[in-house]
Amino acid sequence: MEVTEGAVTIDVPEQSGEGVEGEVFFNTEQELNRDLTVAALRAYREREPRAETYLDATCASGIRGVRAAADGWDATLVDRDPAAVALARENLARNDAAGDVLHDDANAVLWDPEDAYDVVDLDPFGTPAPFLDATFANARDLVCVTATDTAPLCGAHFASGVRKYQTTPRNTEYHAEMGVRVLLSAMARSAARFDVGVAPLLTHATRHYVRTYVDLTHSASAANDAVDALGHVYHCPECLWREHERGLRADRPDACPHCDGTNLLTAGPIWLGATHDDAFCEATRRHLDDDMGTRERAADLLDTLSGELDRPTHYDQHKLYGRWSEPAVGMDEFLAALRDAGHDASRTHYGGTTFETDASVGEIRDVAP
Template structure:
């Protein structure tokens, strides 16, 4: 079967791929999108309109219409993709609640307002954040697939796109998510709105942020107050968050005396709202979604709300000791009086409020 002949079914929606782009590896992410929209409508604020800004086959927007009853606008700049979307709307009987547009994303976002704006481009969402921040009334769903710039592998590209200095270290995936969230928070603040984090994660080469939109300059100020930097010692692994957009940064590591490096500005606040994550997980269970989606959201729900995580294998290698299970690490930290949890970013890593010296003493 060729891609032009391929038919894809997800829940109640079947689409012809045609000439449009379809990524089978992001089915889990679409499951989480539908569950997040349902959870938001049920527990946060009522939503009626949804923009799928880069629709391709239209499968995400069509599922939002078919499963949630939303009024959906499906947009794509590619005329071939628009033709595919129109055919898929007809074949799924969704013409009464779906509109198709063939516009530049920024033009459309400046022209119309939607309860939910979903930005899932190929590459960076940075060029669309300003317009999306004006267009979204209640919720933003933002994807970035340019993980190399976000995570510091392509440093100068990351600086240009996100006005932040990323860092390519053992917790670079979380830095990428926090740099993205910082860019969203700043874009919203320009129009006196605030980002309210609901669920944020990194999976494969895919960073995704779900955030409520709160209005008012005071809310925007509180959001910006959660921006800052992370000072990191590449020698011993000590790191510390430093709040503010122009803070005084520590120059020397207080544990080993080596030079510290800085990454930011980025979001230092919570990545997730645990109650919202539980609502999303319940929606996923109710919809009999795949186990990967449920597991991801469940881990996010229980993730400790501290910046950065620690890779146990890296620490054990430095200490010349064998690794133990992550659950055993978490138990040891808890017994020593520290908070700790698993992290969705890595199966061999954990989050804790202990510092690297305290962790090393506990694991020896």
């Protein structure tokens, strides 16, 4: 079938949805992710004009790399599946977009210092973990990652999360944020091996995936700064009290200070630093254009992100009221009550009833209408 996204039109096989062997992957649901990629790459080029080369390391039909190439990037697309490589080549040619398509394993390309790219984009099936070391070994400026394995990331598939991300994820009611912070933790630790520091410019958890864009600084001190942003979250599953603390060692007692005898869940080391940069989100928003099919959704998401208080960890207002056995009130009224009491408070992009605040769960209870 023919698909038009942004300024390009490509051929993709009709999807059976069964993940059939030999079928090149394409997911229309990821259009928002790809529209944001094009806008974020434009915003990045504005801030780093010498960035020119872009590697779509797991390209499938080539849609992402073709869109980057059509937007002026010197793009290289890679896939280990020969059918994907053939299709990506056709799609590049069909759009008169200059670029190379390599039939290779992404890790082989990424580990090769002769093939260093300014921007590396990872969008494999499921976890990006097997590609992180090779990516940070040679990427120059920006690394963009999609992870679709949300159950391991958020701790719902605990053992798998521990294996893939070498940290302790915990299944809490802020599961999407847990996924964001587990992924960023693994990326920070992987980059630090190569004396590279990561700074997230834009991160969103949308439906069944996490997407992040991290800016790289090549120095041991920047890598140390990123490691310093790691720490633990202590969470009470009973009263939803939680606290976070930086540091690689978890040294809190097991019991919740508010519920006698309830064991705390400890997650970490996870990323406790900022997950986005407001100015970059605003710049990305300016680079959305009318060709983009998800322009309005992308703009709403970026607006919410720019206004989001960027601290761990968010609450879900409906879940709190559920615990208190009271009917929830409107979000605007609720947030106004927190602000009137002197707390910072914002909506978050994680869901319509989610919010972030510097108030503790006890303080929220005291001022909630």
